[in-house]
Amino acid sequence: MNERGIIELLGSMTAAAAPDLLQGIGDDCAVIRKNSRQSWLVTMDTLVESVHFDRNWHPPDKLGRKAVSVNVSDIAAMGGIPVFVFLSLGLPAGFDAGWLTSFSRGLAEACREFGCILAGGDTVRSPAGVLVTVAVIGEMPTRQVVLRSGAKAGDAVWVSGYPGRAAAGLELCRLGRTEDPAFAGLAEAHLNPQPRLELARRLAENRLVHSMMDLSDGLATDLAHICTRSKVGAVIDPAGLRMDPLPAAAGLLDKDPDQWILSGGEDFELVFTAPARHSAAIVDLAARLEVPVTRIGRIDDSQGVRAARPHPDGNHAVEIDISFSGYDHFPEPR
Amino acid sequence: MNERGIIELLGSMTAAAAPDLLQGIGDDCAVIRKNSRQSWLVTMDTLVESVHFDRNWHPPDKLGRKAVSVNVSDIAAMGGIPVFVFLSLGLPAGFDAGWLTSFSRGLAEACREFGCILAGGDTVRSPAGVLVTVAVIGEMPTRQVVLRSGAKAGDAVWVSGYPGRAAAGLELCRLGRTEDPAFAGLAEAHLNPQPRLELARRLAENRLVHSMMDLSDGLATDLAHICTRSKVGAVIDPAGLRMDPLPAAAGLLDKDPDQWILSGGEDFELVFTAPARHSAAIVDLAARLEVPVTRIGRIDDSQGVRAARPHPDGNHAVEIDISFSGYDHFPEPR
Numbered sequence: 225m226n227e228r229g230i231i232e233l234l235g236s237m238t239a240a241a242a243p244d245l246l247q248g249i250g251d252d253c254a255v256i257r258k259n260s261r262q263s264w265l266v267t268m269d270t271l272v273e274s275v276h277f278d279r280n281w282h283p284p285d286k287l288g289r290k291a292v293s294v295n296v297s298d299i300a301a302m303g304g305i306p307v308f309v310f311l312s313l314g315l316p317a318g319f320d321a322g323w324l325t326s327f328s329r330g331l332a333e334a335c336r337e338f339g340c341i342l343a344g345g346d347t348v349r350s351p352a353g354v355l356v357t358v359a360v361i362g363e364m365p366t367r368q369v370v371l372r373s374g375a376k377a378g379d380a381v382w383v384s385g386y387p388g389r390a391a392a393g394l395e396l397c398r399l400g401r402t403e404d405p406a407f408a409g410l411a412e413a414h415l416n417p418q419p420r421l422e423l424a425r426r427l428a429e430n431r432l433v434h435s436m437m438d439l440s441d442g443l444a445t446d447l448a449h450i451c452t453r454s455k456v457g458a459v460i461d462p463a464g465l466r467m468d469p470l471p472a473a474a475g476l477l478d479k480d481p482d483q484w485i486l487s488g489g490e491d492f493e494l495v496f497t498a499p500a501r502h503s504a505a506i507v508d509l510a511a512r513l514e515v516p517v518t519r520i521g522r523i524d525d526s527q528g529v530r531a532a533r534p535h536p537d538g539n540h541a542v543e544i545d546i547s548f549s550g551y552d553h554f555p556e557p558r
Numbered sequence: 559m560n561e562r563g564i565i566e567l568l569g570s571m572t573a574a575a576a577p578d579l580l581q582g583i584g585d586d587c588a589v590i591r592k593n594s595r596q597s598w599l600v601t602m603d604t605l606v607e608s609v610h611f612d613r614n615w616h617p618p619d620k621l622g623r624k625a626v627s628v629n630v631s632d633i634a635a636m637g638g639i640p641v642f643v644f645l646s647l648g649l650p651a652g653f654d655a656g657w658l659t660s661f662s663r664g665l666a667e668a669c670r671e672f673g674c675i676l677a678g679g680d681t682v683r684s685p686a687g688v689l690v691t692v693a694v695i696g697e698m699p700t701r702q703v704v705l706r707s708g709a710k711a712g713d714a715v716w717v718s719g720y721p722g723r724a725a726a727g728l729e730l731c732r733l734g735r736t737e738d739p740a741f742a743g744l745a746e747a748h749l750n751p752q753p754r755l756e757l758a759r760r761l762a763e764n765r766l767v768h769s770m771m772d773l774s775d776g777l778a779t780d781l782a783h784i785c786t787r788s789k790v791g792a793v794i795d796p797a798g799l800r801m802d803p804l805p806a807a808a809g810l811l812d813k814d815p816d817q818w819i820l821s822g823g824e825d826f827e828l829v830f831t832a833p834a835r836h837s838a839a840i841v842d843l844a845a846r847l848e849v850p851v852t853r854i855g856r857i858d859d860s861q862g863v864r865a866a867r868p869h870p871d872g873n874h875a876v877e878i879d880i881s882f883s884g885y886d887h888f889p890e891p892r
Contacts, residue, residue, distance in 0.1 A: 225655050230681045233659065234645065237666040242675050245642065254678040256642065256695075259593060266678060268602075268693055270646040274685045308579065308590065311568065312604040312691050321559050325567065332571040341576050344588040344600060347564045351608045357646050357691040359602055361590075 227441075227552045250453065251372050252301035252437050253362065263369060265362035267298035273353030276490075281397050284323045286416040288330025291356045294440070296338050297419035297492040299362035301438040303370045303428020305421070306338050306362045311345035314355030338421060368428045370496075375435040375454035379497035379523040382506065384420050384515055386467045387443050388481065389413035391488025395477055406469050417492040423515045424494055432506055436496035442487040442550025447495055448529045451547070454497075459543060460521030461532040462486055486531060487550045497523050561775075561886045584787065585706050586635035586771050587696065597703060599696035601632035607687030610824075615731050618657045620750040621690070622664025628774070629694040630672045631753035631826040635772040636705075637762020638698035639755070640672050645679035648689030672755060702762045704830075709769040709788035713831035713857040716840065718754045718849055720801045721777050722815065723747035725822025729811055740803050751826040757849045758828055766840055770830035776821040776884025781829055782863045785881070788831075793877060794855030795866040796820055820865060821884045831857050 225233070235249040246263060247255035253265040271277055271291055279287075292309060299306045311331070315324070335341055340360065348355075393414035396402050402411045419438070427433045435450050443460075451458050462485045474481035498506060503519065510517040521532075530543035559567070569583045580597060581589035587599040605611055605625055613621075626643060633640045645665070649658070669676055674694065682689075727748035730736050736745045753772070761767045769784050777794075785792050796819045808815035832840060837853065844851040855866075864877035 225658065227681055230647070230649075230658065234647075234662050234665075234676065234679075237662045242641070242677075245675065245677055248675070248677045249679075254642065254644070256677070264598075266642070266644060266693075266695070268644045268646050268678065268691070269680055270648060270682045270689070270691060272648055272682055272684055272689070275683050307576070308588065308600070310588070310600060310602045310693060312602050313564070313568075314604060314606055314689075315564075324559065324564065328568050328571045331568075341579065341582070342568065343576075343579055343582045343590070344602065345568075345583075346603055347561055348604050348606055349609050350606055352686055355604070355606070355648075355689060357602070357604060359600075359644065359693045361600070 246366065247371060252298040255302070255369055257366065258363065261365055262363060263366040265299050265302050265304045265364065266359065267295050268357065268359040269294050269298070270355065270357040272355055279354065282415060284326040285330030287356070288327040289334040289416055291358045292331055292334035292338065293417055293419050294492060295358045295360040296421060297438040299360055300419050300421045300424035301436055301494065302364065303368050303424055303436070304362035304364035305425060306340040306360050308343040308361040309335055309340050310343060310359040312357040313345070313347045314350035315347065316350050316352060316354065364428070368431070370428050370433055370436040372435055372437050372450045373453040375450050375456050375497040375523050377456055377523055377525040378500065379434055380500050380503060380519050381447065381458055381460055381495065381497050381521040381523060382517050382519050383439070383443065383465070383493055383495050384423060384517050385491065385493040386465055386470065386516065387439050387491045387493050388465065388470055388484030388488045390417060390490045391484040392470055392473045395479070396473065399477070401476070407473055410469060410473055413491065417490065419492055420494050420515060423510060423513050426509055426513070427496060427506070430505070430509070432502045432509070433496045433498045436494055439491040439493045439495055440489060441552070442489045443495060444486045444529055444546040445548045445550030445552070448547040450495065450497065451527065451529055456523045457526030458521055458523050458529045459532055460529065462520065464518045464520055486546055489550060580700065581705060586632040589636070589703055591700065592697065595699055596697055597700040599633050599636050599638045599698065600693065601629050602691065602693040603628050603632070604689065604691040606689055613688065616749060618660040619664030622661040623668040623750055625690045625692045626665055626668035626672065627751055627753050628826060629692045630755060631772040633694055633696035634753050634755045634758035635770055635828065636698065637702050637758055637770070638696035639759060640674040640694050640696045642677040642695040643669055643674050644677060644693040646691040647679070647681045648684035649681065650684050650686060650688070698762070702765070704762050704767055704770040706769055706771050706784045707787040709784050709790050709831040709857050711790055711857055711859040712834065713768050714834050714837060714853050715781065715792055715794055715829065715831050715855040715857060716851050716853050717773070717777065717799070717827055717829050718757060718851050719825065719827040720799055720804065720850065721773050721825045721827050722799065722804055722818030722822045724751060724824045725818040726804055726807045729813070730807065733811070735810070741807055744803060744807055747825065751824065753826055754828045754849060757844060757847050760843055760847070761830065761840070764839070764843070766836045766843070767830045767832045770828055773825040773827045773829055774823055775886070776823045777829060778820045778863055778880040779882045779884030782881040784829065784831065785861065785863055790857045791860030792855055792857050792863045793866055794863065796854065798852045798854055820880055823884060
């Protein structure tokens with residue numbers, strides 16, 4: 225059973241309607257009606273040591289920040305703003321008090337930066353390694369909520385930033401190859417990702433996008449989620465995302481940069497789809513916020529996600545199905 | 559640094575006020591204003607394999623139930639009702655699909671029983687053992703919220719059920735001594751605790767209590783939390799709680815039943831304080847709901863929690879300070 229299978233099983237067993245639940249399982253956040261105009265957004269994510277991070281090279285303050293950031297990114301993906309943070313922290317016996325102080329400082333700093341406050345949680349002992357679960361409650365006007373299910377044939381597909389950087393950074397950290405300052409930004413993309421809160425909020429507020437989510441499992445998988453829920457397909461060309469220093473790092477480590485771009489996880493950039501007539505407004509907004517955005521393809525009325533690659537004859541492109549080829553915590557044997 | 563120290567550190571670093579946050583860190587739930595009359599309650603708890611449970615003898619459906627129940631118990635402790643459930647599930651590679659199906663069935667059943675629905679969450683890989691974090695959002699009228707900080711000198715101290723049963727049950731499960739049907743209820747208290755949702759809701763609705771919390775770390779520690787936050791003290795006599803089959807199990811395992819009663823954790827019973835004039839109403843309500851309640855002591859204007867024990871001369875009682883002598887995930891060396 226892979227990750228989607230687990231989520232489908234849980235969803236099928238517990239499916240139930242509630243008048244105030246506007247969106248349940250299946251999007252970046254649950255959406256709960258607060259009043260006639262506003263909704264709460266709720267998301268929860270767990271970071272597990274030796275799966276998501278390694279204390280040997282993850283500075284504790286950056287881990288504290290990241291635990292907040294990855295959840296704030298889910299709030300951003302709907303177009304909302306974060307308000308309350310809840311932390312469940314698992315610590316091994318004999319943990320280092322200095323480590324905890326630094327972790328807490330990073331978490332507090334991220335809360336302040338994103339305008340939210342720690343409102344509760346619990347601490348437990350962990351038999352091995354640190355466990356960090358954070359839940360964030362956000363808020364936004366209900367009519368501005370951007371779901372995964374709104375993509376329409378003809379939409380342009382956009383991404384913020386340069387996906388693949390976090391996967392490259394993780395590989396550099398793993399191999400201890402972080403000495404070259406040219407690659408510092410890649411390591412930082414893994415250690416301390418920046419949620420695109422302001423860009424997402426303005427895209428939603430100005431009704432510029434039809435669908436949006438954040439990139440946690442890789443572009444190929446996350447865009448496939450948008451396509452499945454919107455009952456559309458997508459064709460993308462990753463060429464525009466091969467931005468230095470990613471190709472240089474790929475060369476150094478003998479990796480395929482497109483693999484990082486399409487299947488690398490945990491970038492916490494945004495992927496969104498928008499009517500072509502909004503392209504100029506999107507470019508203008510992103511420029512004002514100094515966030516790079518790249519138009520990487522289009523939505524059509526097929527199914528799945530295909531990547532356009534140049535044919536060896538050099539005269540035309542071929543399309544390869546890459547749906548759900550990103551990160552899966554529970555990959556099935558092929 | 560012990561468990562209270564960790565929570566104080568996190569609280570001090572992130573302390574911030576928010577207009578809608580009526581109660582932050584330090585009670586069973588955070589309380590968030592929903593509208594002029596209603597509030598949301600938010601709680602989150604993690605169950606870690608080999609710390610909180612053992613898959614070798616914890617049936618997966620009961621574990622699924624318990625993950626919901628322990629959080630519903632926090633909602634109950636404020637006087638609220640649960641509405642939305644969020645699950646973050648960590649599973650080891652190669653987990654058993656049948657185990658997951660049974661776990662999910664138990665979780666779904668508990669959600670139905672308590673009238674709440676699974677609204678979101680995530681799944682991650684765990685390097686070793688199952689990790690279950692559940693967050694629950696509940697709701698209630700703001701003016702009925704019962705905090706830990708409301709106890710007043712002169713209040714009677716009450717507990718529901720018979721604390722110590724879960725600790726005894728855990729010990730029986732650990733030792734594989736669950737064959738005797740006389741002890742089945744003790745094992746069940748650990749494997750499948752029942753939150754006192756209805757009793758707590760009616761106590762709050764009828765304004766019968768000044769303070770309330772649920773028993774997760776043991777009576778001595780949890781009542782000490784009420785005393786600290788209410789700036790009062792308490793004297794209790796555990797004799798009224800020595801109820802069969804607890805003393806028999808203690809005899810079998812050569813344990814002190816009072817140790818289980820005062821320091822055993824995870825009973826998810828209620829401890830509450832109430833003006834003496836409400837005693838008859840409390841007894842009457844509990845009888846109608848068929849929940850045992852026992853008056854175990856009184857609140858005074860001292861500090862800490864003391865247990866009354868008979869003096870060896872048989873003529874008078876001595877009081878022993880037992881504050882915070884319950885379960886601590888991070889005990890400090892004495």
